Amino acid sequence: MEIFLKTISSINDETRVEILQFINKNGEVCVCDIEDSFKMIQSRISRHLKILKDGGFLKVDRRGRWAFYSIKSPMDEFRQSILKEISFSDIKIPELNKGCKSE
Amino acid sequence: MEIFLKTISSINDETRVEILQFINKNGEVCVCDIEDSFKMIQSRISRHLKILKDGGFLKVDRRGRWAFYSIKSPMDEFRQSILKEISFSDIKIPELNKGCKSE
DNA sequence: TCAATACATCAATATATCTTGATATATATA
DNA sequence: TATATATATCAAGATATATTGATGTATTGA
Structure with a gap:
C-alpha cells in the first residue's frame, strides 16, 4: 500500500504532472531549465522533482554543478501506463x- | 488535466484504495455492508464512495432504501490498470x- | 582563496483534504 | 401516518500538503 500511495501521491499535483510531461517530452533537463521554463522559484521545482523521483518516475544524474533529471528507465508497466495517460491528457x-549555461 | 487529477486524487487515500479493492473482490455491496465491514462511521464511507464514483471507478444502483455500489463497467484501460495495480499491491x-438486511 | 552558480532543505504560512457529529431526505414497514 | 432504516450532506476541527523566502552545501572559475 505504501509504495502504491507514494506513487499516486507523487502525481496528485498539477505542477508535478506538468513537470513530468515536460521531461517526458524534452528528455533530460537540469533544474534551472525547468525553473526558467516554468517561471517558478527554484525551491518549489526542487521539491517537486524530489517527490517525482521518490515516486519512481524520475532519476537524477549529477554532473558538475548541475542535476540532470530524466524519466527513469527501465520503468515498470504501471508507471508507464500513467505516463501514457498523461501524454494523452492534453x-x-x-x-x-x-x-543556465549547463555543459 | 482536470479529469486526470480527479481520477488520481480519488485513489490518493488509503481508505479509498481499501474500499475499491473490497468492492473489486466482493462485487456489488451496499453502504452499510462497507460500514459494518470496515467499522467506520457512515458519513465517512458515504463520502469516500462518492469520490470514487466521481473518479470514474464506481457506479451506484439505488434499489429500495439501499445504494448498491459496484465497479463501473465498461471501464477504460487506464482505470483498469489502476485496479490491477491495486489488486497486486497486497x-x-x-x-x-x-x-443490514438488504433484500 | 573568494565569489558566483546550481541545487537542496528548512521554517513559516497558506491551502486543501479528511474525520466527526449533526442534520436532512427518501424509502419501507408497523 | 408515524417510526425506523439507509444514505447523503454540511459545518467544524484536525491533519496533510504546497508555496515562499531564507539558509546551507557543493562545484566551478576568477
Missing part, C-alpha cells in the same frame, strides 16, 4: 527555455 | 460483513 506545458 | 481489507 497537458499544457511551457516551451523549453535553457536558462 | 492491500489488507476486512471480511465482508453484511450488517
Whole structure:
C-alpha cells in the first residue's frame, strides 16, 4: 500500500504532472531549465522533482554543478501506463527555455 | 488535466484504495455492508464512495432504501490498470460483513 | 582563496483534504 | 401516518500538503 500511495501521491499535483510531461517530452533537463521554463522559484521545482523521483518516475544524474533529471528507465508497466495517460491528457506545458549555461 | 487529477486524487487515500479493492473482490455491496465491514462511521464511507464514483471507478444502483455500489463497467484501460495495480499491491481489507438486511 | 552558480532543505504560512457529529431526505414497514 | 432504516450532506476541527523566502552545501572559475 505504501509504495502504491507514494506513487499516486507523487502525481496528485498539477505542477508535478506538468513537470513530468515536460521531461517526458524534452528528455533530460537540469533544474534551472525547468525553473526558467516554468517561471517558478527554484525551491518549489526542487521539491517537486524530489517527490517525482521518490515516486519512481524520475532519476537524477549529477554532473558538475548541475542535476540532470530524466524519466527513469527501465520503468515498470504501471508507471508507464500513467505516463501514457498523461501524454494523452492534453497537458499544457511551457516551451523549453535553457536558462543556465549547463555543459 | 482536470479529469486526470480527479481520477488520481480519488485513489490518493488509503481508505479509498481499501474500499475499491473490497468492492473489486466482493462485487456489488451496499453502504452499510462497507460500514459494518470496515467499522467506520457512515458519513465517512458515504463520502469516500462518492469520490470514487466521481473518479470514474464506481457506479451506484439505488434499489429500495439501499445504494448498491459496484465497479463501473465498461471501464477504460487506464482505470483498469489502476485496479490491477491495486489488486497486486497486497492491500489488507476486512471480511465482508453484511450488517443490514438488504433484500 | 573568494565569489558566483546550481541545487537542496528548512521554517513559516497558506491551502486543501479528511474525520466527526449533526442534520436532512427518501424509502419501507408497523 | 408515524417510526425506523439507509444514505447523503454540511459545518467544524484536525491533519496533510504546497508555496515562499531564507539558509546551507557543493562545484566551478576568477
